Amino acid sequence: MPTHKKTILITGGAGFIGSHVVRLFVNKYPDYHIVNLDALTYAGNLANLKDVEAAPNYTFEKADITDESRIREIFDKYRFDAVIHLAAESHVDRSIMDPLAFVRTNVLGTANLLHVSLSFWREALEGKRFYHVSTDEVYGSLGKEGFFTEETPYDPRSPYSASKASSDHFVMAWYHTYGMPVILSNCSNNYGSHHFPEKLIPLMINNILHHKPLPVYGKGENVRDWLYVDDHARAIDTIFHQGKTGEKYNIGGFNEWKNIDIVHLLCSLMDKKLGRTPGESAKLITYVKDRPGHDLRYAIDATKLNKELGWKPSLQFEEGLEKTVDWYLANQDWVTAVTSGDYQHYYAQQYVKR
Numbered sequence: 001m002p003t004h005k006k007t008i009l010i011t012g013g014a015g016f017i018g019s020h021v022v023r024l025f026v027n028k029y030p031d032y033h034i035v036n037l038d039a040l041t042y043a044g045n046l047a048n049l050k051d052v053e054a055a056p057n058y059t060f061e062k063a064d065i066t067d068e069s070r071i072r073e074i075f076d077k078y079r080f081d082a083v084i085h086l087a088a089e090s091h092v093d094r095s096i097m098d099p100l101a102f103v104r105t106n107v108l109g110t111a112n113l114l115h116v117s118l119s120f121w122r123e124a125l126e127g128k129r130f131y132h133v134s135t136d137e138v139y140g141s142l143g144k145e146g147f148f149t150e151e152t153p154y155d156p157r158s159p160y161s162a163s164k165a166s167s168d169h170f171v172m173a174w175y176h177t178y179g180m181p182v183i184l185s186n187c188s189n190n191y192g193s194h195h196f197p198e199k200l201i202p203l204m205i206n207n208i209l210h211h212k213p214l215p216v217y218g219k220g221e222n223v224r225d226w227l228y229v230d231d232h233a234r235a236i237d238t239i240f241h242q243g244k245t246g247e248k249y250n251i252g253g254f255n256e257w258k259n260i261d262i263v264h265l266l267c268s269l270m271d272k273k274l275g276r277t278p279g280e281s282a283k284l285i286t287y288v289k290d291r292p293g294h295d296l297r298y299a300i301d302a303t304k305l306n307k308e309l310g311w312k313p314s315l316q317f318e319e320g321l322e323k324t325v326d327w328y329l330a331n332q333d334w335v336t337a338v339t340s341g342d343y344q345h346y347y348a349q350q351y352v353k354r
């Protein structure tokens with residue numbers, strides 16, 4: 001194998017955001033060796049990385065981040081210079097159904113990665129970096145006003161956000177206690193290609209296409225701040241290379257939308273794309289029982305990242321959404337593959353009789 005400038009472990013690289021980060025790093029940094037470690041749960045899919053799988057600077061390792069001996073074996077094999085940690089259970093509704101799976105992967109898995117990384121790096125921490133990718137959901141729920149800053153106290157409300165908040169605390173504990181060179185970012189909701197169709201935007205695209213009911217929780221008044229996934233991957237690249245050790249950075253799209261407005265936007269966009277009569281898809285909108293503990297509003301203040309590291313989002317939401325819809329329409333084989341099997345079972349549990 002050629003000598004590489006850096007060997008980087010990316011966890012969760014077969015998932016939605018992870019696959020975009022892996023693609024960016026493999027293509028942009030041919031002198032880095034990128035090792036993608038993923039357990040390939042229902043959310044992980046190697047088809048997401050077809051275009052880079054043959055690259056000479058890319059390797060895949062199937063492993064579970066909670067499996068200490070397997071993670072040690074992989075660290076021993078590659079002697080990583082850095083970790084970018086994205087592997088997680090990531091869906092709030094699933095965390096309500098099965099909270100312990102989230103504790104296991106997000107809390108125990110993160111602590112295990114920190115523990116193994118430190119044991120390999122302890123003698124030479126200089127130049128190492130453990131980058132933990134987290135979410136704005138750790139800050140809890142906003143009212144109609146205000147924004148989450150890096151100083152906002154943590155106030156998670158769902159088993160998902162509590163498990164991510166806990167993992168963030170473990171990352172900072174390793175920094176303060178052991179001097180582990182960590183860095184952390186908290187991002188708002190992402191959208192784009194390869195997004196598993198259990199989350200709002202890809203689920204609505206899929207249901208509109210197949211004339212299925214569009215399940216809007218509660219009154220559809222909840223607000224999220226949406227960021228195009230490639231902009232998140234660029235932010236991770238920027239923070240990984242230029243961010244300050246021990247610091248955290250908020251990442252957001254400065255782009256707040258009510259759920260119901262997004263669903264209407266998707267309906268009219270898809271009416272045009274599919275040659276339907278204007279208003280046809282919107283007839284599928286169905287208000288369903290609200291999510292328990294449903295956070296009202298998330299809004300990120302990403303000023304620190306913009307001022308200190310010069311990052312800003314590149315795409316307008318309408319443009320990003322159209323690219324996303326086009327990707328789903330052109331990649332129905334991908335959708336069919338990921339929605340067969342377990343997805344049907346999940347869908348029935350989550351939406352039937354709601």
Ligand code: NAD
Pocket residue numbers: 011012013014015016017018037038039040041042043044045063064065066085086087088089090091105109133134135136164186187188189190191196
């Ligand atoms: P995803 O669910 O699409 O992908 C998660 C990946 O992790 C999958 O490939 C899965 O196979 C893998 N994985 C799960 N459990 C594992 C385990 N025990 N060991 C090894 N691999 C495992 O998630 P995503 O939306 O791409 O999110 C990636 C990260 O970004 C997560 O840490 C999430 O909390 C964070 N995040 C997501 C968003 C968002 O909008 N999706 C926003 C901010 C932060």
Ligand code: TYD
Pocket residue numbers: 091092093189198199200201203215216217218220222223224259291
């Ligand atoms: P989601 O994509 O699950 O992301 P998160 O809960 O992490 O923000 O949901 C985004 C918003 O859309 C959230 O307010 C819940 C709502 N939602 C629906 O109304 N219907 C759905 O079928 C889904 C999946 C989400």
